[in-house]
Amino acid sequence: MTESLLEIESLDVGYGEGVVVHDLSLNIDVGGSLALLGRNGAGKSTLMLAIAGHLAPRKGRLRFGGKEITTMPPHLRSRMGVGWVPQGREVFAPLTVQENLRIAETPGAWTIDRVYELFPKLKERRANFGNQLSGGEQQMLAIGRALVTNPRLLLLDEPLEGLAPVVAQDVARCITEITQGENMAVILIEQHAGFALRLAQHAIILERGVAVRSGPSMTVAQDRDALEQFVGIRKPVRAA
Numbered sequence: 001m002t003e004s005l006l007e008i009e010s011l012d013v014g015y016g017e018g019v020v021v022h023d024l025s026l027n028i029d030v031g032g033s034l035a036l037l038g039r040n041g042a043g044k045s046t047l048m049l050a051i052a053g054h055l056a057p058r059k060g061r062l063r064f065g066g067k068e069i070t071t072m073p074p075h076l077r078s079r080m081g082v083g084w085v086p087q088g089r090e091v092f093a094p095l096t097v098q099e100n101l102r103i104a105e106t107p108g109a110w111t112i113d114r115v116y117e118l119f120p121k122l123k124e125r126r127a128n129f130g131n132q133l134s135g136g137e138q139q140m141l142a143i144g145r146a147l148v149t150n151p152r153l154l155l156l157d158e159p160l161e162g163l164a165p166v167v168a169q170d171v172a173r174c175i176t177e178i179t180q181g182e183n184m185a186v187i188l189i190e191q192h193a194g195f196a197l198r199l200a201q202h203a204i205i206l207e208r209g210v211a212v213r214s215g216p217s218m219t220v221a222q223d224r225d226a227l228e229q230f231v232g233i234r235k236p237v238r239a240a
């Protein structure tokens with residue numbers, strides 16, 4: 001039997017007086033996965049910020065692990081198991097790789113050593129400071145830092161953005177590895193829609209903050225009209 005992990009009900013969220021995401025509802029099961037697709041400015045990061053607790057909803061409710069978290073601050077959500085890898089990575093520049101990981105570490109299956117096994121480059125760079133890393137290494141560190149909190153839900157905001165193709169492939173392979181066989185749910189925002197749809201079981205397409213399509217990734221991947229109209233993809237997309 002599946003068990004709900006995150007339930008979002010009729011969420012409105014935005015900045016100041018402006019509402020960006022409108023009346024959005026979604027459900028993710030324990031260990032489930034969801035791709036958030038849509039053009040630039042569609043509201044994907046805004047939705048993720050609301051899930052992580054950095055934006056307060058104007059309307060609607062969020063529940064996590066059966067508990068109401070609608071007004072819960074980010075650090076408490078993190079403690080409950082919401083791990084967030086923000087767009088732009090935000091690694092701590094004055095700290096070394098090892099220190100970045102150590103301050104986030106909480107007991108669980110994901111340890112610093114396990115992160116080093118996943119990303120051997122990070123082990124090589126463990127004494128380097130955050131600002132002495134390449135874009136790919138920063139992304140690995142941002143993912144590793146979220147993993148060592150042992151989240152029940154991992155939020156990934158455009159993890160492949162700005163990476164050279166060969167590095168992006170490497171990070172994509174690691175993300176796939178992380179999500180397989182773990183009891184960790186994932187929400188992925190990604191411009192590489194093919195990768196997102198192959199990785200996630202379900203997908204939502206946002207257009208101006210409204211969910212215009214949602215369903216199993218296979219179904220969304222076959223909806224070529226919607227992908228062209230709302231995501232800007234003309235080529236066929238292969239899912240699963």
Ligand SMILES: Nc1ncnc2c1ncn2[C@@H]1O[C@H](COP(=O)(O)OP(=O)(O)OP(=O)(O)O)[C@@H](O)[C@H]1O
Pocket residue numbers: 015020038039040041042043044045046047
């Ligand atoms: N801090 C902010 N203050 C005011 N408006 C914002 C802020 N951040 C984003 N917005 C606006 O909210 C809308 C949605 O932005 P959001 O970043 O959620 O889109 P997105 O789908 O994640 O796109 P992208 O791929 O470009 O990040 C945009 O119109 C954007 O200009």
